[in-house]
Amino acid sequence: MAVPTNIDAASAVELGPLPNSITQDVRDTGTNYTVWYKYTADVTKVVGIFGFGAVSPGYQPFVEVFESDGVTPYLFISAVNLPFQMQVIGGETYYFEISSSTGNTPVTAILTLSGEDFTSVTAPIGSIIINDDTSGFPAVVLSGTTDYEAELFFRAVVAGEGGSILPSGEFLLQDLEGSGAVALYTSQFVLTLLIPTTLTLGRVITSNKLDLFYIGTPGGGGNPAKIATVTSVGVLSAVLWTFPVAGLVGLALDPDETILYNIGQTSTINAPVKRWDLAGSTMLSNLNTAPIGYTVGNDLLCLDDGTIIVGYAINGTDGNILHYAADGTLLNTYPFGLEYRSTDRLAYAIDDPNSFWVWTRRNSSGVNTGISTFRNIKVSDGSVLNTVNHATFESGTFTGVAAAVPVSRFGHSDSCPFLISRVSIPPPLIPNTNSGIYIVVPDKTFDELYTEDVKIPNPTVKTGFIGN
Numbered sequence: 001m002a003v004p005t006n007i008d009a010a011s012a013v014e015l016g017p018l019p020n021s022i023t024q025d026v027r028d029t030g031t032n033y034t035v036w037y038k039y040t041a042d043v044t045k046v047v048g049i050f051g052f053g054a055v056s057p058g059y060q061p062f063v064e065v066f067e068s069d070g071v072t073p074y075l076f077i078s079a080v081n082l083p084f085q086m087q088v089i090g091g092e093t094y095y096f097e098i099s100s101s102t103g104n105t106p107v108t109a110i111l112t113l114s115g116e117d118f119t120s121v122t123a124p125i126g127s128i129i130i131n132d133d134t135s136g137f138p139a140v141v142l143s144g145t146t147d148y149e150a151e152l153f154f155r156a157v158v159a160g161e162g163g164s165i166l167p168s169g170e171f172l173l174q175d176l177e178g179s180g181a182v183a184l185y186t187s188q189f190v191l192t193l194l195i196p197t198t199l200t201l202g203r204v205i206t207s208n209k210l211d212l213f214y215i216g217t218p219g220g221g222g223n224p225a226k227i228a229t230v231t232s233v234g235v236l237s238a239v240l241w242t243f244p245v246a247g248l249v250g251l252a253l254d255p256d257e258t259i260l261y262n263i264g265q266t267s268t269i270n271a272p273v274k275r276w277d278l279a280g281s282t283m284l285s286n287l288n289t290a291p292i293g294y295t296v297g298n299d300l301l302c303l304d305d306g307t308i309i310v311g312y313a314i315n316g317t318d319g320n321i322l323h324y325a326a327d328g329t330l331l332n333t334y335p336f337g338l339e340y341r342s343t344d345r346l347a348y349a350i351d352d353p354n355s356f357w358v359w360t361r362r363n364s365s366g367v368n369t370g371i372s373t374f375r376n377i378k379v380s381d382g383s384v385l386n387t388v389n390h391a392t393f394e395s396g397t398f399t400g401v402a403a404a405v406p407v408s409r410f411g412h413s414d415s416c417p418f419l420i421s422r423v424s425i426p427p428p429l430i431p432n433t434n435s436g437i438y439i440v441v442p443d444k445t446f447d448e449l450y451t452e453d454v455k456i457p458n459p460t461v462k463t464g465f466i467g468n
Helices: none
Strands: 020-025 035-040 045-052 061-066 073-080 083-088 093-100 110-117 128-130 139-142 150-154 163-165 171-174 182-185 191-195 204-207 212-217 226-231 250-253 259-263 274-277 295-302 308-314 318-324 330-335 345-348 355-360 371-378 384-391
Touching: 035 110, 045 061, 045 093, 061 083, 073 083, 093 110, 171 204, 171 212, 204 250, 212 250, 259 295, 295 345
Parallel strands: 163 204, 250 295
Antiparallel strands: 020 110, 035 093, 045 083, 045 110, 061 073, 061 093, 128 139, 139 150, 163 171, 171 182, 182 191, 204 212, 212 226, 250 259, 259 274, 295 308, 308 318, 318 330, 345 355, 355 371, 371 384
């Protein structure tokens, strides 16, 4: 074979238009060469790219993504023999440097590089919403009924680990980059307000399931946990309640809005569910006695009938979801064994209090295969009403094992809260279909409010500050 000709960014081979697949022998006289490809986006969208060689121990291509200069890493996306997803901007060119992660040892080095466009569909009520845990990557809406079907991507949604949704479909998310800010979105993923705070509030978020969000900071460094509220139109309160000590991983409000259940005060190991009296601003007696040696989960639910759902796990050994009455009586235990860990997440179902949702990221042997399982659990008997599986992508790259045919080209972040949609969500707007109204957010210097190709329209007037 001859030495490859595409050995630098200047000689990169164009991959598009998509879908497309290119096969290249990158080996010559004992050397597995580094080769370059590029992709010029026709419009703003999400694409799936996959550089594959052979299942181990064969040739394992290492793909790194660069911006249009061919030098600056693009969101530090990289993948070894695995698919990755990325959002691209119309008119921009992206470069892929593909080297051998296995050196020159494999005597056969056949690279297959393929790309696919993501196709948006209307997401029905009951779909699964997950924002990313890494800034710069889009939020995704997943099917709540069909395995490995991503329905929508929304770019410029904040990354964070806390969130809650109202029956109207409006939702509030923590903004990891916002120094405690929280971001309020409409049911159609339009950013209404980015709300800065001065007390690092927003890591833990719940709501009254009507018109008010409760947000909390765990505190630390001598500072106790604190709670404030945000209305459905984005009005942030002052700090309304200060807990006795630092520590907070989950909040849930009782139907009467008198008790704020909380977990994680002082410790997450052997941690009971605590009860905060909102009117009296004091901690009441514990709801339960925590299972000894278990770590409390990241989420806490109070169902519409006043009962409480909480998870406990000895990570890598055993995990259970527990159901308590408001008086602390244990009503049900839903065993998950090695699947459930304290970092897995819970969510309210559409038919609350009949059921709830659990997201686990390991199989029955406790192994993370890159496949997440979402289960809708019936409260009364623990039966599974629905199960759906989706592929996990962290920093854009699939987290499972290499295969010539990937289980899915698109999926969701490994972390973050998940929310069940309350309304249907159509595909994002296409270019030049917006109304011309543009929302200005303080401290934002770029167009990040709208999805897909919607940009600031050509102005018909100029604006400026007037007055003294």
